[in-house]
Amino acid sequence: MTDRSDEELMLAFANNDSTAFEILYTRHKDSLYRYFLRHLNNEAISQELFQDSWMKIINSKQNYQVKAKFKTWMYTLAHNRLVDWYRRNNLESKSFVDNNEEQFDGTIDWNPEDEFQTKRLSKQLKLAIAKLPFEQREVFLLHQETLMTLPQISEMLQLGLEKIKSRYRYAINKLRLNLEDMR
Amino acid sequence: MSTIEKLYQRNNKESSPAELDHLILAAAKQSCEKESDRKKTKWIYALPTAAVVMLSLSLIINLQNENQTINTMPVFDVESPELETLSKTKEKSLIKKETPKRKREQRLEEMVQESQQPTPVVAAPQIEEAPKIEAKKMYAEPSILEETNPTIGALSRTVPAKQIENENSFKFKKPAKKNISYNIADDGFADSVSLIENDKGLEINKAKKPKKDSNTFLLDINKLDQLIEQQKFKQAKELLTVLKQKYPDYDFTKYDISI
Numbered sequence: 547m548t549d550r551s552d553e554e555l556m557l558a559f560a561n562n563d564s565t566a567f568e569i570l571y572t573r574h575k576d577s578l579y580r581y582f583l584r585h586l587n588n589e590a591i592s593q594e595l596f597q598d599s600w601m602k603i604i605n606s607k608q609n610y611q612v613k614a615k616f617k618t619w620m621y622t623l624a625h626n627r628l629v630d631w632y633r634r635n636n637l638e639s640k641s642f643v644d645n646n647e648e649q650f651d652g653t654i655d656w657n658p659e660d661e662f663q664t665k666r667l668s669k670q671l672k673l674a675i676a677k678l679p680f681e682q683r684e685v686f687l688l689h690q691e692t693l694m695t696l697p698q699i700s701e702m703l704q705l706g707l708e709k710i711k712s713r714y715r716y717a718i719n720k721l722r723l724n725l726e727d728m729r
Numbered sequence: 730m731s732t733i734e735k736l737y738q739r740n741n742k743e744s745s746p747a748e749l750d751h752l753i754l755a756a757a758k759q760s761c762e763k764e765s766d767r768k769k770t771k772w773i774y775a776l777p778t779a780a781v782v783m784l785s786l787s788l789i790i791n792l793q794n795e796n797q798t799i800n801t802m803p804v805f806d807v808e809s810p811e812l813e814t815l816s817k818t819k820e821k822s823l824i825k826k827e828t829p830k831r832k833r834e835q836r837l838e839e840m841v842q843e844s845q846q847p848t849p850v851v852a853a854p855q856i857e858e859a860p861k862i863e864a865k866k867m868y869a870e871p872s873i874l875e876e877t878n879p880t881i882g883a884l885s886r887t888v889p890a891k892q893i894e895n896e897n898s899f900k901f902k903k904p905a906k907k908n909i910s911y912n913i914a915d916d917g918f919a920d921s922v923s924l925i926e927n928d929k930g931l932e933i934n935k936a937k938k939p940k941k942d943s944n945t946f947l948l949d950i951n952k953l954d955q956l957i958e959q960q961k962f963k964q965a966k967e968l969l970t971v972l973k974q975k976y977p978d979y980d981f982t983k984y985d986i987s988i
Contacts, residue, residue, distance in 0.1 A: 559757070559761075562761040562762075562764050562765050563761070564754075564757055564758045564761040567754070567757040567761075568754060568757075571750070571753065571754060571757070575744075575745045575750065575753075576743070576744045576745060578745075579743065579744065579745040580741060580743050583743055593745070593746065593749055596745060596749065597749060597752065597753060600753045600756075601753070601756060604753075604756055604757050604760050605760070607760070608764075658735070658739070664736070664739055664740065665740065667736055668736060668737075668739060668740035668741075671733070671736055671737060675737075690734065690737055690738070690741075718731060718733050718734075721733050722733060725733075
């Protein structure tokens, strides 16, 4: 049962198999929740958008067609919902323009054995993510939470691969800088 | 994987609240049930609708077919020679359908054939005369007959009333063991008589008053027979001429010969 692909499960759910939905939900609920939480840094709003997204999935089960991966479709819905929320609340993020082309290997002074340091750094990282411009945050979170590759994200957002790569690079760079500043 | 990515994955364990999970799963379940209910309801409405449509269609088609048969069927007069010819020819299939008109025609044919054959004498146990009032209802008064046809009217006066009455109404002294019933058609021709039990015993119900045409025919033939029996050949000849004119399809040769 659990070996079934997301698409198969969604089709089964479209045929009124609620168990299929349960499996699908269990698979993706946490990553989607974190996607909203990292974006908004607010639990209440994240829960609201998270619920909205799943309700949208439930209500559009009859129209679901396997044109793309389920994950892509689900995160497209989530992305649209998020953009919509930003627009409604006049919080549209400004495009991040950074001409800092310096290469960054993503290394920081972090000892994984040190639990205390790890917790502190993680907290700082989350704050730094929240400070990222929307576009960069979006690419970073999609890559980290959905484990989608950059080409897949490029396809999903209908943007050029180079642009996505660049955004991701900027995001990592910014996070590092933020973490170093916080130390 | 860069250090940032590793760090991100290390402490990334937030999960959606359980309450929200229950809420969403319940909504999904409800949507599935709703959908299946809707499918069921579709059938509930679709089936009777289809049945009603089918029934009404079949009814309409039936009615149309019936109308067509009535319209296309040739109309036969009672005394028309076409009826006899048609019944004997291949076109018989055209009038096979059991319509009231066809029934009437068939009865007429049978009547004509029966009248040609000698009436079998059935021995009935102790027959009594029926009340005269009943008999009067059966036949037209001679005066009325005279008005319509002077010759037949005149002849009808010569036929004793009892003889006519005896033909149509009987009364048994002993009660019959079985009830026998036959239909009496609306067109006035009785297929048979029916025995009905009452306080006075069993008595044969009177046949419905036959129609004037058939009744007159039988009456005429009876009168002709009586005149021949009584050797009143002159009157018989006159009546025969009238009857020949009236019933051109009927074969009167045996009367010709006997007169």
